[in-house]
Amino acid sequence: QVQLQESGPGLVKPSQTLSLTCTVSGGSISSSNYYWSWIRQPAGKGLEWIGRIYTSGGSNYNPSLKSRVTISVDTSNNQFSLKLSSVTAADTAIYYCARGFVGATHGFDYWGQGTLVTVSS
């Protein structure tokens, strides 16, 4: 059974960089059948796609966040990471990592439980 688990600081100061890691177990992050995404949910609001990375190295980001986001993958540790720079209170949210299909089909079939990140001084 594939499992994803987010980890990282729960509190980040304004203007600093938010850094989260997603550890994948029960399957290889190097599989060419999948890509790896970050999705967030601010309190009281809906889901927002942040971006994704393919293990080939390619990535796509939400245009509204693109200038501040970097997603990277560490195949040796079966992990992928999110960095969001210059954070503000608007970046306070539950952050989820998820696995997406590659190819002629699409969906996020496995998700982490989510981790709350609060931006506050």
Added chain:
Amino acid sequence: QSALTQPRSVSGSPGQSVTISCTGTSSAFGGYNYVSWYQHHPGKAPKLMIYDVGKRPSGVPDRFSGSKSGNTASLTISGLQAEDEADYYCCSYAGSYTVFGGGTKLTVL
């Protein structure tokens, strides 16, 4: 503002059917039929219910079905059960980006 529009809320009684719509611009769907739907109970991870417009992952009851016509995708839940009460999100993969709808709260009366 989300490029996929869902009703804020829908409701139905046990045993009834409800349909949740997801209307987008043509760019939101990107010419693909890659619409997926997620059930989200607060405090839990979202769960994939439908992918590629109308396909069900293994383990999802056949009470859940999806369709798409033009720029509107729909999720229909038949034979409503109390445990179906949750937030539901549509999602479109449009090539270089992915977008979620604003979410719909389903209340089972």
